[in-house]
Amino acid sequence: MAQKFKNYINGRWENGVTTGASENPSDLADMVGEYSRADIKQTQEAIRAAADARGAWGGSTPQRRADALDQIGSEIIARKNELGELLAREEGKTLPEAVGETVRAGNIFKFFAGESLRIGGERLASVRPGVDVEVSREPVGVVGIIAPWNFPLAIPAWKIAPALAYGNTVVFKPAELVTACAWALAEIISRAGLPAGVFNLVMGSGRQVGQALVDSAQVDAISFTGSVATGEQILKATAARRAKVQLEMGGKNPLIVLNDADMEQAVECAVQGAYFSTGQRCTASSRFIVEAGVHDAFVSRVRDRVKALRVGHALQRDTEIGPVVSSDQLAQNLSYVEIGRNEGAELVWGGEALTRDTRGHYMSPALFLAQPQHRIAREEIFGPVACVLRADDYEHALSLANDTPFGLCAGICTTSLKRATHFKRHIQAGMAMVNLPTAGVDYHVPFGGRKGSSHGPREQGRYAAEFYTTVKTAYTFA
Ligand code: TXE
Numbered sequence: 001m002a003q004k005f006k007n008y009i010n011g012r013w014e015n016g017v018t019t020g021a022s023e024n025p026s027d028l029a030d031m032v033g034e035y036s037r038a039d040i041k042q043t044q045e046a047i048r049a050a051a052d053a054r055g056a057w058g059g060s061t062p063q064r065r066a067d068a069l070d071q072i073g074s075e076i077i078a079r080k081n082e083l084g085e086l087l088a089r090e091e092g093k094t095l096p097e098a099v100g101e102t103v104r105a106g107n108i109f110k111f112f113a114g115e116s117l118r119i120g121g122e123r124l125a126s127v128r129p130g131v132d133v134e135v136s137r138e139p140v141g142v143v144g145i146i147a148p149w150n151f152p153l154a155i156p157a158w159k160i161a162p163a164l165a166y167g168n169t170v171v172f173k174p175a176e177l178v179t180a181c182a183w184a185l186a187e188i189i190s191r192a193g194l195p196a197g198v199f200n201l202v203m204g205s206g207r208q209v210g211q212a213l214v215d216s217a218q219v220d221a222i223s224f225t226g227s228v229a230t231g232e233q234i235l236k237a238t239a240a241r242r243a244k245v246q247l248e249m250g251g252k253n254p255l256i257v258l259n260d261a262d263m264e265q266a267v268e269c270a271v272q273g274a275y276f277s278t279g280q281r282c283t284a285s286s287r288f289i290v291e292a293g294v295h296d297a298f299v300s301r302v303r304d305r306v307k308a309l310r311v312g313h314a315l316q317r318d319t320e321i322g323p324v325v326s327s328d329q330l331a332q333n334l335s336y337v338e339i340g341r342n343e344g345a346e347l348v349w350g351g352e353a354l355t356r357d358t359r360g361h362y363m364s365p366a367l368f369l370a371q372p373q374h375r376i377a378r379e380e381i382f383g384p385v386a387c388v389l390r391a392d393d394y395e396h397a398l399s400l401a402n403d404t405p406f407g408l409c410a411g412i413c414t415t416s417l418k419r420a421t422h423f424k425r426h427i428q429a430g431m432a433m434v435n436l437p438t439a440g441v442d443y444h445v446p447f448g449g450r451k452g453s454s455h456g457p458r459e460q461g462r463y464a465a466e467f468y469t470t471v472k473t474a475y476t477f478a
Contacts, residue, residue, distance in 0.1 A: 003033035005183035007203055009042060010049035011196025016042065016204065022180045025092040025323040026313040027358035032090045035179035038202040043171070043212040046200035050142040050169040051218045053197030058139040058167040065116040065165055068192040072161075073109030075188050076102060076153070083153065083184060088314040090180045091152050092322040092361070093277045095315055105157035105185075108443050108460075112161035115462060119166065119469070132476045137469035139167035140244055141220035144213035146173050146206070146234070148226045149325055150280045150382075152181035158443070159223045160189070162464035164199065171200045171219070173210050175226075177326055179203045206230065214238060221245065223459070223467065225282075228380070228452060235455060246456035246467045248282065248448060250380035251408035253438040254401035255285040256423070258394060258414040259293035265435055266294075266413035267301045270386070273411065273437030275309060275365045278322055279384035280329075282453075283409040283431070283439040287377055288388045289397045295390050299369065302388075303349050306365050312356055324361040324383055333363060333383030340368050340376040345387065372400055380406070394419055402428045408449030411438040430454060 005022075006013040016036030024030040038046070057065075076083060084099030093101070121136035143163040147156050156172060163170050174182030186201040202209050210230075213219050214237045221244035224234050231247040238245040255273055257266045273285035290298045314322035324330040330353065337351035351366030363384065370377045370387035377387050391397035401410055411433035412423045420434045430449035431441065441447055446458035457466035 002031050003180070005033050005035040005179050005203070007036055007038045007042060007046075008186045008190055008199070008201040009046045010200065014042065020176060020179070022090055022177070024089050024360075025325050026089070026315065026360045028360060029358065030089070032086075032180045035183065035203050037204040038209055039204070040208055040212045043202050043204070043209045044216065046171045046202050047142060047213070047216050047218050049197035050171050050200055053169045053195055054139070054141055056195045057164075057169050057198045060167065062116045062119065065167065066113040068194055069109045069113035069116065069161055069165055071192050072188055073106045073113060076106035076109065080106070085315065086184060087152055087181050088322070090178055091149060092314045092325050094319050094322050095317075097277055098314070101151060101154045104443055105153040108154065108157040109161045111444055112165040115162070115465075116165035118462075119465070126475065130477055132478070134474045134476070136472050136474065137166070137465060138472055140468060140470050141168060142171065142218055143168045143468065144171050144173070144216075144219040144222045146210050146213065146222065146224045146226065147175060149175035149177040150277075150282070152178035153185060155225050156182065156185055158447070158460050160199070162468045163223075164194070166465060166468040168221075168468055169198045171202060171213060173202055173204070173213060176203065176205065217241060219243060221467065224248065231455070244456075244467065246459065248454055248459065249452065250382070250406060251282050251284070251449065251453050252287060252378065252380055252404045252406045253283060253285050253409045253429075254287040254289050254404070254411070255438055256391070256397045256401055256412040257288060257290045257294060257298055258397070258412070258416070258419060259291045260415045261294065261413035262415060262435070263294065263297065263301065266298065267305055269411060269413055269435065269437045270302055271305045271309070273439050274386040275306065275321055275384045276439070278324055279365070279386070280325060280382055281439040283441065285411065285438045286381060286386050287401075288386060289391050289400050290388055291391050291393065291397060295388070299348060299388055303367055306349055306367055309365055311354055311362055311364060313358055313360070321365060321384060324363055327361055329383060330361040330363060333381060333385055336376055336379075336381045336383070336385055337366055340370065340374065340387070343374050343376070345370040345374050345376055351385065372403060378404065398423065398426060405452040406449065407451035408453035409433065409438045411436060430458075
């Protein structure tokens with residue numbers, strides 16, 4: 001019998017109005033479970049519960065918050081293999097990638113356990129005699145968390161953990177494709193001793209549950225990761241009611257490879273950054289910008305490496321690239337392969353739907369030679385599809401790298417300190433990598449982008465305090 005995942009509202013597990021199925025993208029015959037879809041009324045109940053719990057949690061001691069977060073993080077890490085297997089089964093990244101993500105989620109909770117003990121402030125002398133000025137940080141209130149499917153544990157962790165650490169209450173809406181992971185996380189959080197209403201899980205569609213969170217006057221802040229189109233809608237709606245908002249959207253991340261690069265290292269950075277996790281990372285490299293002197297050698301070595309990648313069931317030991325997450329995403333990826341061909345880009349390898357022993361959403365990783373104006377070189381595809389652009393020299397490569405509406409992450413492979421330093425200063429991105437893949441970041445430092453990729457304060461690390469707290473300036477005359 002399929003496992004059933006319920007919503008968690010005001011400290012109780014509740015059935016929804018309808019149900020949905022969570023599938024295994026590696027094997028469509030394997031149903032991961034059945035989840036309850038909340039409706040607008042249940043979402044509003046969860047919001048009310050979170051609003052009622054604000055005082056109790058906002059006024060709780062940092063020690064209590066630290067203990068709860070530490071317990072959650074420790075349990076996630078202790079159960080990394082089991083949770084990693086669930087994640088690989090539901091989302092389709094390979095087992096080692098999924099176990100890695102699980103450990104990362106656990107570490108994030110433990111990091112913010114410490115941060116709840118380090119909420120600081122300032123005391124300054126006033127410009128007026130006899131007056132003291134204190135600047136302190138307070139919780140924002142009720143935070144609505146709207147998450148995507150591509151990191152089903154890590155992204156919710158990096159939003160829920162700081163929200164709770166800084167004394168906010170939470171209504172969490174996961175993506176419908178990954179409700180088993182969301183439920184598993186909520187189940188762990190439900191046993192951490194939080195008062196009823198402090199943390200709520202509501203599963204369901206973006207149009208109903210997500211929109212209800214975005215529109216509710218009782219939700220003080222929205223943290224969102226997902227597509228540009230949804231992010232823009234959320235930005236308009238939250239601006240209209242002056243709610244705090246943080247948006248993490250797409251990328252079209254470049255990796256520059258210069259003539260002086262260590263070629264083996266550059267090929268590894270390219271392959272790992274573009275294709276691992278099936279290219280479904282917002283920090284994935286999708287444009288390789290290669291200096292003319294090494295262009296042909298780079299293309300031939302990446303093609304050989306990509307040809308040899310083993311695409312298969314996410315839980316099989318020798319799989320390097322798992323399936324695409326859903327039939328819709330697979331259709332989108334394949335349609336971009338068609339678009340690339342039709343606009344005159346040269347397909348060097350891959351880009352085809354594949355069959356395996358089990359029925360799933362498999363495709364071969366694709367490598368194109370493209371021109372900067374091609375849509376496949378400009379739009380986020382969010383799958384294992386990358387293109388190579390030829391650059392005359394470093395300056396040309398940098399200008400191609402910056403010629404995009406996005407600005408999440410960017411990388412360069414070079415042995416020149418001068419070029420690497422210039423790149424770090426002049427690349428228009430929130431994160432810059434030298435001789436490293438664009439995807440793969442630490443959990444204790446800020447994460448986020450510029451231009452069309454992100455909006456609002458950074459996520460992760462101690463910079464998360466900017467979003468999850470509000471500042472008060474108090475004056476005392478004594
Ligand atoms: O995103 P959506 P989807 C990109 C990627 C992918 C595309 C579509 O290009 O192909 O987005 O993915 C909720 N009000 N990224 O459909 O729709 C929704 O239920 C409030 C990049 O998954 O943006 C889900 O929980 N919420 C990205 C979340 O928003 C709404 C990661 C994201 O869904 C809503 C994922 C609404 N009106 C996809 N409509 C990255 N950059 O990491 C939907 N939602």
